[in-house]
Amino acid sequence: THTMALRFEVLGRFNRARAARLTLPHFLCETPLFMPVGTQGTIKGLTTHQLEEIGCQIILGNTYHLALRPTSELIDDLGGLHKFMNWPRALLTDSGGFQMVSLLHLADITEEGVTFQSPVDGKPMLLTPEESIQIQNRIGADIIMALDDVVKTTITGPRIEEAMYRTLRWIDRCIAAHKRPKEQNLFGIVQGGLDPVLRDICVQGLVERNLPGYAIGGLAGGEDKDSFWRVVAQCTASLPESKPRYVMGVGYPLDIVVCSALGADMYDCVYPTRTARFGTALVPEGVLKLKHQSMADDTRPIDSTCECMVCKNYTRAYLHCLVTKDAMGSQLLSYHNLYYMLQLSRNLHSSIIEGTFPNFVCDFLKKMFPEGDVPEWVCNAMEVAGIDISSCSTPLNSKLNIHTSSG
C-alpha cells in the first residue's frame, strides 16, 4: 500500500450519493465539492479573501500554464503555490497533458510522453509522466494528477484502447516518480472512452495500485449526455467506497447534481467564471443573461434567494450597465457565480447528511424545469441513483409523446 496524505470519511449517504469529510494537508473539505479553476495562480477577478469568504475549499491550478509562467522552479523557490498565491486552503493541479492536447494543435502522444511545440520558442518538447509529476511536486498542491493519454470521447476504434492501456502503464511511472507522497496525493485517472469494458479494465487496474483518490477522465468533451452519465455511473459503482471520486471538467449545476446522486464527490469547471465574463449569471432557474435589454430597468437582484454580497447589494439594472464593459462587471458576476456553485455543493452535502437529498434534487429540478420537462438522461440517471423524481418530472411516456409530436 502507498502512503496517503488524505483522509476520506463518509459522513452520510443516500443510496449511491455520499457526503464526506476530505482532510487534505491544507484544508478540511466537505464533499460533494466544486473546485473553481485558477489557471494561472488566481481565480480571474477575485481576491483570496473573497474566495475564503464565499467558502471556496480547494482551487485547481493548471500545471501547463504555471510551468510556462512563472515556472515550477520559481514557485518552488518561493515556497510552493500555496505561499506564492497566498492561498491557505487546498490546491489541486492537473497533469498538464490535457491542456497541451487541447491548446496546442501540434501535440503528439507517444509511449514516452506528450510531445509538443514550445509556445515560447517553437522547439519540440516532451512532457513525460515523470516530468509532469516532478513539476507538480515543485508546485506543491494537495492533490496532483497522473499524466494520462487523453483522447476525445467522440473518437472510436483502437485509439481508445491504446490510450487506456497507456494510461495504466503511465500510472506506474507516475507513482515511481512521485517524491512527496506524504504531502501530496496522487490521483489516477480512469480512461476508456465510452466503452464499458475498457472503463472497467482501467478502474480495476487503478484500484490495484491503491491510490489516494480516483478521477473519471475523458468526459465533458462533447459526448452525448446519456453516454456521459452511464460512464460516471459505471465508474462510481466499481471505484472503492473509501476513496474520493473526481469527475474532471464537470460541469454545469445539473451535471453536478446528477453525478453526486451517482456517487461522485469532486468537480471542476471554468464555466462559472468564463460565463460571468460574457455577462451570464447562474440562477436556480438556469441562467440569466444580464446583457439582455430586459435587464436594463430590472431593479431586482440576480437571484432573490442568493445571499451573496452581489445579490445583497446590486440590481440587475446596475450589473447590466457593467457586464462585458467594465472589469467590475466580470468581478461581481464571477463572485456570484462561484458563490452559486459553492452553495450548491454545500446544499448537496447537507441534504445528503440530513436525509433530505431526494427533496433537494426535486426542488432543484422543479426550479430548473418548471414545466416538468426534465431531460430523459436525467430521469434515467436518477432511476439508477434511486432518486424518485416523479413529483417534479412529467412521466417518461408522456414525455416521449411530446417528443414525437413536436419532432
Next chain:
Amino acid sequence: MPPAEQRDNIIININEAAAQTQFQNMKFAVKTWCKSGRARVGLLQLKCTSLVQGATSPEIEIETPALLLTTRKGLPAFIPPDHLSFLPSPDSRLLQFSPMHFMEGPNSKTISDIGGVHQLLGLQGYGFVAVPRDSILSLPECSSSNKNGASFETPSGRFLVKPLEYMKMISSMKPDLWVSLADEVSASVTVKRNKASVDRTITWLDHCISLKPRDGALFGSVVGGCSVEERQRCAHEVAKRNVSGYYIGGFGLGDSIDERSTFLHAVTDVLPKEKPRQVCGLGLPEEVLQGVAAGIDLFDSTYIYHLTLEGFALIFPLNDKCKQYESDTQLCSMASDYTKINLKATVYRKDASRIVEGCECYTCQNHTKAYINHLLNVHEMLAQILLEIHNTHHYFSFFRLIREAITEGKFEEFRQKFIERRREHLLAPSLGACELQTSVR
C-alpha cells in the same frame, strides 16, 4: 529646526465657529492655516442623505486636503466593493463619480426607483460627489459644447448635456455633493471662446441653483482657462451665489504645470475662505502639492488609476518625511523613481518582499512583489485589483502627510523636499527605459 524656519511657518488657528459654514447635509471648517501660503487643513462633515428604512446613515468626517476615490459608474475601477472597508477610514469614505457614466443606463427613473447612487452601489455609509467631468471616461469636448449645454466624450460616444437634463440626473442620483455643469475649455481656445465659457458656466450655475434638489450640497463651478482676468471674473460671480463650496475646473486640458499656480491662486484668492474647494485634473504628487499650496481641499485620484493600469506601485517613504530613501541603488536605477516602482520589471520576478514593508494595506499584508509581477506577466485582473488597493492606500497616506505637515507648520518644507527628491530621480541618467516610455510620470 532652525528658529528662522519656525518663524516662517507660524500657524494661525482660526476660531472654528467663525470659519464654519453649515448647510443641510454638509459642514466644513478650516482648522489650520499655513501662514506662508494658502494651504489649509479642514474638516468636512457629511450627513448622508440616504436613509435606509428609517435608520440614519452615520456621519462622515473627513479631514482635508483629501483624496476622493475615482470611480467608473460609481465603483472603483478594480477594488471590489467588499474590499473598500479595508482601506483607511474615514479617508476612503468619499467617492467621486460622473453622472455621464450612466448615459447608457440605468436611466434616471430606474436609478430613482432604486433610491439613488448609495443604494445603486450598495455603499450606504459612503459619501458620493457628482462631477460631470472626470479625466478618464468623461472628458469635456469644448468644440462641441454650445450655449445650450456641455459636451462630453465618453466610451459610449459624445453627449451634449443641458442643465435641465443634468439636474434630472442629479435629482435621481441623490449624491451628497454635486458640482454644477460647467463649460470646461482646453488651454488652446481663443480669448472669445474662453470668455463665452465663463458666461455659460455662470448662466448654467444659476439654472442649476433654480432647479436645485432639497438634499445634496452644491459646489459652484469656476472656469476661465488660461486667463487670470477670466478666472477671477468667474470666481467673483460664483462667490456671489448661494453655494456650499467650489469646483475649480479647466485644468489638465493642455495647460502647463508651470503656469498653473498663477491661475489657481487667482481663483482661490477670490473665493470665500470658509468654503471647501475641489479640483479636477491635478493628479501627480507635484500637482497635488501645488493645489494644496493654492488652498485646494479636495482632489480626484485619476493618477492612481493610470499608475495601476501600467503596473506601477507607489513606494515613497511615509514614516519620516525627510529620511533618505532606498539604499539599493541598483533597484532605484532599474525600476524606481523614489515615488514608485514598476512591478512589470524583471527584477521583481523572484522578489518575495512586499511592495512596502510595513504597509498595512490588504495587498502588502497578503502578497509579494513576485506574485504581482507574475499576475502582470500573464495579464490577470487580480494584478490591477491588488495594485489599485495598494496605490489608493498609499496615496491616502500621502494626503495624511500633507495634512500633518500643514498642521505642524512645515508644509512648504515638505513640498520642496518631496519635489526635489523626485526630480533627482526622474532626471537620473540611469533611469530605466520602461519608465521613460510611459505616459505616467
